Amino acid sequence: MLLAVDVGNTQTVLGVYEGERLVEHWRLATERTRTGDELGVLLGGMLDFESVDGICLSSTVPTLIREWVRLAERWAQAPVLVVGPGVKTGIPIRYDDPREVGPDRIVNSVAAKARYGAPVIVVDFGTSTNFDVVSPAGEYVGGVLAPGIETSMEALFARAARLVKVDYVEPPSVIGKTTVGGLQSGVVYGFAGQVDGIVTAIRGELGVEARVIATGGLAELVAPHSSTIESVDPFLTLDGLRLVWEANA
Template identity: 40%
Template sequence: MLLVLDIGNTNIVSALYNDEKKVVVTWRLQTDRHKTKDEYRILMLEALEGHSIAPDVIDGVIISSVVPPMNPLFTALFQEHWGIHPIIVQKGIKTGINLRIDDPKGLGADRIVNAVASYHLYGGPIITVDLGTATTLCAIDSRGSFLGGVICPGIGISVEALVEQASKLPRFDIARPAQAIGKTTRTSMQAGVYYGYRGLVDRLVKRFKAEMGEEGTRAKVVATGGFAQLIGQDCSEVDYIHPSLTLEGLRILYERNCKQEVNRDRCDDL
């Protein structure tokens, strides 16, 4: 089975794919830069055991990470304990996406993976909206060229900053309120987050489409990330919601780089 890992600033999301390209199971671990390789190994084994899956069914691993210090840790973990050299999404792998930006080296792995998945699944032109730790939007044209995008503070980060910096404001559940005009402090905060991010997504997508010119009029929009369902379902500009878009992108990248017999030797060099 193929194990894919999306290492974010908040969580490490993992999924196992079978030979039919179907997800068998997913789980989350907290991202903690202070944990050791052995601690993560134990957590991985516990997650597998909790789903009644034998560790030796894993025969391939691909990792997307926005936390660079975690890359050598997980590489060593899988090499030493599984005998597998994982693919890390970085320079040198085959993506099928042309990066038409000024600083390709600075582009986050998660944004590359989302671009690969959205273009593969829906075709271009396509705009991805990732509502995760950060809120990012990226534009891909009809030829599969990554044009660029925006990065905004994520919903969780914004809420934490608001509560921590304003001592009289309470913590609250992030949810869809009945109306934008809140009648209590709590519902006012919920409305600010929910309707504010809805407006942010729709306004930025419209701006993207305008800057993309004729292709913008045909661009589809896919939302992903932890808050995709909550925010994306009511955004007028969002066409698709795909919560596991990043995981699918990792699966696709693995197939492009290692599944074919001709590519297996180069996997050890990535």
């Protein structure tokens, strides 16, 4: 089995594949100080390391890469592929400096191209809201980076003494009748409007009506209120890791 691991700044998503089938998945908090042994103990209660034939890793936290490699060597005793420069992805990268592109953005684009065709735009709701663009020619041509939902709201709460933290849920109405309702409306409709505005601008620059696929932890909250998002694919990144692993097998 393949263990696909996407280490983000806030959360780590893991999935176990048997061939093309995702058989199990988990979402954990990313702890930057965790060691390989701590990861081994944690994952040992979730999966059987003896059944793991390989690990494909994408990490936006450089300090954790060596700890995951340590886990692969000591606990899983399986080969590990770290997505980065020099790794085959199957997608041409038309970026001024390809080394600057986050590995999660690349694997998202690989999966979106394979599953939905080109052109396609991926909107990933994470610590930042990433827009990644695959051109009609099937090339990764860049994208847009915007503050993420939780990042934006935490900054707002830190600077506004009278505002309180709220649950990220759909508000009962656009016009908030309470402070909580107003904040929730701002999250849902504000970020949906941001997505639609950026997607419209990207489509105008591409000159085509590219499909829009959303992924990430809060995608299902925003997507129903966006006029441009066509579908939500919660496991897009994991599937991209599987495809990259197969391309380098």
